[in-house]
Amino acid sequence: MAPALQSALRSGKAEGLREVIERNKLLEPQPDGSPSPVQTLLFVSLRTLSAMAEDPAEPGAPAGGYCNDALPPAPRDANRTCEARRIIRTFVREGKGLEALGLLDPLLAGIVDYIVGNPPSAQEPHYELATALSATCSKAYCRTEDTLDLVSGLLAFLEPNAGQPDRPKAILGKLTALFSHPSIVDALGLVADHMGEEELIVFGNLLLDNLMVLPTDPDKFPTAYHRGLEIAINDLLTSAGITRESEQYGDLRRALDEVIGPHEKADESLPHGELRPVLYDLLDPGRPQPVLGPLQKVLGCVRKNDPSSSLMRMVFALAYKEGLVGLDEIFGVLEGLAQMDERASLVTFARLSVAMIREDEEGTRAFRRICAAVLDTRPPAEGERSNAELILPVAADLFEDGAVGEAICVTDTLLHGCAGGERPACPHLAVP
Numbered sequence: 001m002a003p004a005l006q007s008a009l010r011s012g013k014a015e016g017l018r019e020v021i022e023r024n025k026l027l028e029p030q031p032d033g034s035p036s037p038v039q040t041l042l043f044v045s046l047r048t049l050s051a052m053a054e055d056p057a058e059p060g061a062p063a064g065g066y067c068n069d070a071l072p073p074a075p076r077d078a079n080r081t082c083e084a085r086r087i088i089r090t091f092v093r094e095g096k097g098l099e100a101l102g103l104l105d106p107l108l109a110g111i112v113d114y115i116v117g118n119p120p121s122a123q124e125p126h127y128e129l130a131t132a133l134s135a136t137c138s139k140a141y142c143r144t145e146d147t148l149d150l151v152s153g154l155l156a157f158l159e160p161n162a163g164q165p166d167r168p169k170a171i172l173g174k175l176t177a178l179f180s181h182p183s184i185v186d187a188l189g190l191v192a193d194h195m196g197e198e199e200l201i202v203f204g205n206l207l208l209d210n211l212m213v214l215p216t217d218p219d220k221f222p223t224a225y226h227r228g229l230e231i232a233i234n235d236l237l238t239s240a241g242i243t244r245e246s247e248q249y250g251d252l253r254r255a256l257d258e259v260i261g262p263h264e265k266a267d268e269s270l271p272h273g274e275l276r277p278v279l280y281d282l283l284d285p286g287r288p289q290p291v292l293g294p295l296q297k298v299l300g301c302v303r304k305n306d307p308s309s310s311l312m313r314m315v316f317a318l319a320y321k322e323g324l325v326g327l328d329e330i331f332g333v334l335e336g337l338a339q340m341d342e343r344a345s346l347v348t349f350a351r352l353s354v355a356m357i358r359e360d361e362e363g364t365r366a367f368r369r370i371c372a373a374v375l376d377t378r379p380p381a382e383g384e385r386s387n388a389e390l391i392l393p394v395a396a397d398l399f400e401d402g403a404v405g406e407a408i409c410v411t412d413t414l415l416h417g418c419a420g421g422e423r424p425a426c427p428h429l430a431v432p
Helices: 003-011 015-023 037-053 080-093 096-116 128-138 144-158 167-179 184-212 221-239 250-259 278-283 292-304 310-321 327-340 345-358 361-374 387-401 403-416
Strands: none
Touching (some): 080 403, 096 310, 096 327, 128 292, 128 387, 144 292, 167 278, 184 292, 184 310
């Protein structure tokens, strides 16, 4: 059923995972007698499922039933257990999950390969990235709750609403169209040539500085965004020759205006007006679940532990030097996922699940400990490999061998048995 996973276990490729689990006692009870971190997360999952089971029946559901599959309500109004069943049917039974992994695998594998130093993503390891990311779950001044709030805010930003039932497709489609624009490659190359890697890192940090000082007061935000991020980015583009009047880049600048906003230094006194570019809308602290505040906290945590800007250097290396993971591919993958998930069930279900985990203090503590252990780059003793050096190569091998996709087949078999006929989730096991 899972030949790649079985092969990895037999060949010893997963030995690093076993060593990390044993070294950090992730499956053993705590000294105070409390459950292990892994057990705690399982208990939290069961509590979450129990809470979902208490949801009321959907409007129009058959008598004695809970789910209205004939005319299901919007995901935000649905019974969460019913919505989970629909997600499983779409992404597991119908095999859409394999299609989704087909889109995600190259991106995720490229990032993991860059960290562990597998060509062509990188010629040497970059475990400093793991150090920077581990800060979000290992430092006293970094709160896991902030990361969960950020994820919840991003999902809420994409979530459909009554006025925009196709909001995920609309936003991601706009971003995909921008970054796949015929002129975008030339424009990005021109900016890279005009500035070089170090200058781009400096400019990126300047933009982050502007982002970090944006006020979380909804009344003060519009002017600060207008004079900070919007004008800084537009002035850079104009100085690089990427103007609205340019025959080559005019369409591109107009597309950028929809994402960032149109103003430059000469327009500094102009109000932002009713225009709500995508970036403005995303960062607006007046949103019901704001992104800006949690984003500033998470960025502050990561930047404090990433003085060499290793995250930016990874983006530069993968997008420019090697051309392996471009922004057009990232948004193209996300748009592809949105097209598969026509109801945007995953977005809403994920947001509700993150919110429940966020409210469970015991669960966030367990997640924090597991995260810190997995990304720890400190060797326990001289000559030994760190947790990150043990476990991340395992992840790279599993991606390369296709073991991740086999999990969908295993789930399908556990839920639906080994019945004959077409099995999109398990194409290699289909029985006529």
